[in-house]
Amino acid sequence: MTSTxxxxxxxxxxxxxxxxxxxxxxxxxxxxxxxxxxxxxxVALAGESGSGKxxxxxxxxxxxxxxxxxVYFEGKPLSAIRSRRDGLRYASxxxxxxxxxxxxxxxxxxVQHGVLRILKLHRPELSAKQRLGEAARVFGVVxxxxxxxxxFPYELSGGQRQRVGFAQALAMRPKLILADEPVSMLxxxxxxxxxxxxxxLRDEEGVSILYITHDIAGARYVADRLIVMYAGQIAESGPxxxxxxxxxxxxxxxxxxxxxxPMAPLAQVTDRGEPPRVVDPAPGCRxxxxxxxxxxxxxxxxxxLAEVRPNHEVACHVAQTxxxxxxxxx
Amino acid sequence: MAMPVSSxxxxxxxxxxxxxxxxxxxxxxxxxxxxxxxxxxxxxxIFVLVALFPGLIAHDSPxxxxxxxxxxxxxxxxxxxxxxxxxxxxxVVWGTRNVLIIAVVVGLATTxxxxxxxxxxxxxxxxWDGTLGVLTDVLLVIPLFPLLIIIAAYAHGGTTIVLIAAIxxxxxxxxxxxxxxxxxxxxxxDFLEAARVRGERKLYxxxxxxxxxxxxxxxxxxxxxxxxxxxxASSLQFIGLGDPNTVSWxxxxxxxxxxxxxxxGEPLWAIAPGACIALLGAAFALLNYAFDEIGNPxxxxxxxxxxx
Amino acid sequence: xxxxxxILEVSGLSVDYAVPQGxxxxxxxxxxxxxxxxxxxFLGIVGESGCGKSxxxxxxxxxxxxxxxxxxxxxxxxxxxLVGLTDKQLSAIRWRDLSVVMQSAMNALNPVKSxxxxxxxxxxxxxxxxxxxxxxxxxxxxxxxxxxxxxLKSYPHQLSGGMRQRSMIAMAMLFTPDLxxxxxxxxxxxxxxxxxxMVQIKELQQAYGxxxxxxxHDMSLTSHFSDRLMVMYAGQIDELGAxRTIFDRxxxxxxxxxxxxxxxxxxxxxxxxxxxxxxxxxxAIPSGCRFHPRCPHAVQRCTVTAPDLYPVDGDLVRCLxxxxxxxPDADQEGSLSR
Numbered sequence: 024m025t026s027t028x029x030x031x032x033x034x035x036x037x038x039x040x041x042x043x044x045x046x047x048x049x050x051x052x053x054x055x056x057x058x059x060x061x062x063x064x065x066v067a068l069a070g071e072s073g074s075g076k077x078x079x080x081x082x083x084x085x086x087x088x089x090x091x092x093x094v095y096f097e098g099k100p101l102s103a104i105r106s107r108r109d110g111l112r113y114a115s116x117x118x119x120x121x122x123x124x125x126x127x128x129x130x131x132x133x134v135q136h137g138v139l140r141i142l143k144l145h146r147p148e149l150s151a152k153q154r155l156g157e158a159a160r161v162f163g164v165v166x167x168x169x170x171x172x173x174x175f176p177y178e179l180s181g182g183q184r185q186r187v188g189f190a191q192a193l194a195m196r197p198k199l200i201l202a203d204e205p206v207s208m209l210x211x212x213x214x215x216x217x218x219x220x221x222x223x224l225r226d227e228e229g230v231s232i233l234y235i236t237h238d239i240a241g242a243r244y245v246a247d248r249l250i251v252m253y254a255g256q257i258a259e260s261g262p263x264x265x266x267x268x269x270x271x272x273x274x275x276x277x278x279x280x281x282x283x284x285p286m287a288p289l290a291q292v293t294d295r296g297e298p299p300r301v302v303d304p305a306p307g308c309r310x311x312x313x314x315x316x317x318x319x320x321x322x323x324x325x326x327x328l329a330e331v332r333p334n335h336e337v338a339c340h341v342a343q344t345x346x347x348x349x350x351x352x353x
Numbered sequence: 354m355a356m357p358v359s360s361x362x363x364x365x366x367x368x369x370x371x372x373x374x375x376x377x378x379x380x381x382x383x384x385x386x387x388x389x390x391x392x393x394x395x396x397x398x399i400f401v402l403v404a405l406f407p408g409l410i411a412h413d414s415p416x417x418x419x420x421x422x423x424x425x426x427x428x429x430x431x432x433x434x435x436x437x438x439x440x441x442x443x444x445v446v447w448g449t450r451n452v453l454i455i456a457v458v459v460g461l462a463t464t465x466x467x468x469x470x471x472x473x474x475x476x477x478x479x480x481w482d483g484t485l486g487v488l489t490d491v492l493l494v495i496p497l498f499p500l501l502i503i504i505a506a507y508a509h510g511g512t513t514i515v516l517i518a519a520i521x522x523x524x525x526x527x528x529x530x531x532x533x534x535x536x537x538x539x540x541x542x543d544f545l546e547a548a549r550v551r552g553e554r555k556l557y558x559x560x561x562x563x564x565x566x567x568x569x570x571x572x573x574x575x576x577x578x579x580x581x582x583x584x585x586a587s588s589l590q591f592i593g594l595g596d597p598n599t600v601s602w603x604x605x606x607x608x609x610x611x612x613x614x615x616x617x618g619e620p621l622w623a624i625a626p627g628a629c630i631a632l633l634g635a636a637f638a639l640l641n642y643a644f645d646e647i648g649n650p651x652x653x654x655x656x657x658x659x660x661x
Numbered sequence: 662x663x664x665x666x667x668i669l670e671v672s673g674l675s676v677d678y679a680v681p682q683g684x685x686x687x688x689x690x691x692x693x694x695x696x697x698x699x700x701x702x703f704l705g706i707v708g709e710s711g712c713g714k715s716x717x718x719x720x721x722x723x724x725x726x727x728x729x730x731x732x733x734x735x736x737x738x739x740x741x742x743l744v745g746l747t748d749k750q751l752s753a754i755r756w757r758d759l760s761v762v763m764q765s766a767m768n769a770l771n772p773v774k775s776x777x778x779x780x781x782x783x784x785x786x787x788x789x790x791x792x793x794x795x796x797x798x799x800x801x802x803x804x805x806x807x808x809x810x811x812x813l814k815s816y817p818h819q820l821s822g823g824m825r826q827r828s829m830i831a832m833a834m835l836f837t838p839d840l841x842x843x844x845x846x847x848x849x850x851x852x853x854x855x856x857x858x859m860v861q862i863k864e865l866q867q868a869y870g871x872x873x874x875x876x877x878h879d880m881s882l883t884s885h886f887s888d889r890l891m892v893m894y895a896g897q898i899d900e901l902g903a904x905r906t907i908f909d910r911x912x913x914x915x916x917x918x919x920x921x922x923x924x925x926x927x928x929x930x931x932x933x934x935x936x937x938x939x940x941x942x943x944x945a946i947p948s949g950c951r952f953h954p955r956c957p958h959a960v961q962r963c964t965v966t967a968p969d970l971y972p973v974d975g976d977l978v979r980c981l982x983x984x985x986x987x988x989p990d991a992d993q994e995g996s997l998s999r
Contacts, residue, residue, distance in 0.1 A: 210710055244930065
């Protein structure tokens with residue numbers, strides 16, 4: 024439970040038109056999603072490919088406009104941002120860190136290029152000398168030496184490049200960092216270093232992070248709250264320990280049972296892991312075809328997110344009846 | 354089957370583009386280590402020197418009909434003289450300047466226009482891409498050489514400027530298409546999205562982020578266009594559409610053809626300028642291959658180490 | 662593991678990458694690797710980026726391309742040394758007895774050919790089957806991996822990621838080989854699809870009896886599936902032994918570090934440290950033990966002497982302090998990094 028709310032999404036929807044001239048269909052990437060992020064918290068947005076989590080990040084980064092619904096940052100709606108100045112201000116408060124360490128930096132320029140451009144755009148009051156000093160400072164915060172500034176991206180490892188991504192975000196003095204799968208392309212032993220960095224940014228720099236991932240174990244390590252997405256909708260959300268220790272949605276249970284854990288016995292999973300592509304969907308629960316607990320209602324009525332325990336919400340008809348949900352052993 | 358191309362030297366280090374800062378030093382080293390580059394550079398340098406200091410190399414005036422006509426090669430006249438009594442060596446030497454100017458200017462102008470239009474079309478997309486695309490395609494479809502002939506004929510005696518303009522106008526569209534294709538593949542790269550998300554303006558992204566990553570294709574385009582300019586200009590001059598009073602290899606060929614040089618026992622009149630055209634063209638082509646290899650390590654010839 | 666049961670024996674394999682500076686400066690990506698694989702065995706090869714595991718795989722399959730080349734060693738497959746065989750001799754073995762599944766199906770599958778057409782190519786490359794035989798076998802292998810044979814007409818981009826990977830495995834099974842080599846086949850998949858694929862591979866293995874060499878950077882993935890595990894670092898084998906044994910009591914400090922870098926869903930939330938530093942630049946390998954700059958137990962002699970692979974407690978370990986027993990034993994719960 025955090026004191027101040029930083030960002031609130033209300034009934035956020037984003038559709039894409041697909042198909043050629045003859046068959047216009049609609050891809051429902053995100054449908055009626057509502058959530059909030061407070062100060063000094065890390066919220067994990069978890070889901071598989073096609074769940075809509077990356078689309079949400081891009082809506083929050085103002086790369087896409089919502090098809091309907093609204094996003095409020097510090098109480099003000101994003102749709103009210105018109106001028107370039109307001110846009111820049113928002114971009115500095117809500118920067119994004121990208122997934123691919125090999126593609127997120129321009130290979131032609133030195134590593135300092137991105138940070139210095141950011142400082143020039145967002146903190147114009149600094150002199151050139153002050154910019155260099157600030158660049159060295161944020162590099163230090165993320166654990167990189169100041170000598171890295173002069174290097175080229177190809178000289179850095181994947182983990183170091185991702186740290187540069189976080190340093191660039193820090194240079195803007197942000198309130199909320201959108202981290203789009205920042206560690207999924209790194210070796211597992213390197214991931215811990217970056218997850219520790221994210222926790223440090225929350226604790227010492229007071230920054231909130233929206234951590235988009237498909238790795239539940241990593242999310243558990245660093246996040247305070249968890250939002251599980253499926254087929255463009257929120258399936259379950261709540262404090263992360265609550266959700267992981269007592270998952271209420273069958274999809275969450277499926278995810279948990281599939282996570283490789285050497286210390287736990289192998290759970291029997293027969294599901295093939297084929298997430299749906301949601302094109303012109305009919306009403307009803309989108310998980311019903313894979314759900315062993317599906318009932319009549321699941322085919323006709325789309326479940327809505329509702330609390331089943333304090334702060335723990337689920338969008339599942341069966342779970343909302345209060346029945347014990349044990350769809351997949353974990 | 355996928356093959357391992359990049360070595361496991363640095364943990365995950367992909368083959369990178371030439372970093373802007375080291376450019377000159379890297380180019381120097383690359384040229385010395387690559388045979389094609391070295392040959393091409395030397396040839397080109399020879400021609401450049403000849404174009405810069407023709408008076409030092411050829412002591413005669415190219416246009417003075419001062420000598421005995423139809424002399425063979427000798428120490429006084431390295432290529433002999435033509436039917437008008439002009440020293441052929443001087444003609445070829447002084448003609449170098451004209452050809453190189455055309456090659457370089459056309460190369461720069463064509464590539465410049467192609468970069469602007471091609472990259473802008475790719476990055477801006479939508480209606481911009483459509484309009485610029487139509488413009489490019491129209492020029493692409495019209496056959497090049499006949500169009501050149503028409504333009505040169507209407508310009509009443511193609512002076513150098515007319516030749517440059519005509520060739521540039523008809524050549525830029527092909528390169529624009531190529532650059533647009535490459536820019537399209539770059540459009541969704543994360544670092545461009547990162548630049549937009551941090552607040553950069555579109556024009557900045559095009560000029561400062563996209564174009565620097567395309568340098569090897571841009572250099573290759575310049576060299577290709579220069580090469581084609583040499584061939585096209587010489588061809589136009591050869592068929593009489595250049596200004597016959599300019600001293601150039603193509604015009605020398607024109608006069609040689611007019612006087613049936615090959616049949617009347619003055620082969621050097623045609624061979625000398627023809628060979629120069631071929632050599633200069635080869636220089637540009639060699640440099641083109643070499644830059645490909647420098648920019649893309651996967652294309653380099655690998656010398657296997659001798660097993661002991 | 663008697664010789665009669667061995668299907669693959671790799672001895673002293675070393676792979677070098679030629680560099681422009683000349684033969685003397687060649688970079689050794691795989692250094693003197695030796696191991697065996699028994700019939701029907703599932704061997705997992707684990708390591709971080711740049712440790713040489715993929716290069717090793719390509720070397721075993723005789724797929725190395727310049728600038729990589731085999732510097733020394735033999736690869737005995739069912740008694741025959743594959744090194745030095747001509748392409749013609751190799752093609753008799755390829756796909757019939759030994760097949761390969763690549764990391765990304767999108768890279769390995771031809772995007773402009775249907776799945777059925779690609780199966781047909783493979784079948785025709787190694788025999789002269791009739792149309793009926795081709796159709797029957799193609800449908801059969803697809804059913805083996807749980808894909809409806811109607812997808813023989815589909816193109817790769819029409820299939821989901823999981824289905825693509827499974828069709829790659831089906832293609833590798835066309836001739837029911839004795840050994841299938843897999844290079845991170847699950848890394849592009851989501852967690853549920855990943856689990857499904859691993860289970861599928863294991864089921865096929867148990868049904869058809871082929872051996873599997875499975876390369877991955879994610880140790881926990883192989884924990885329930887592999888019989889033996891090989892941990893690689895900087896081109897060398899650092900630990901080799903039964904999977905369960907290694908997970909229960911890892912001997913090499915690198916293996917211990919790797920295991921401790923995995924956050925878990927179950928159990929208490931503890932801060933983890935991972936392994937500090939980065940894998941070494943193979944052009945500038947540390948003196949002595951390659952892992953010593955990152956090792957919490959390194960002592961003076963570790964910087965000087967390069968350890969050999971040494972049998973300890975049923976495993977093979979490359980660690981001086983394990984060799985002489987001077988390393989304190991780690992208990993299962995405790996963390997050496999504390």
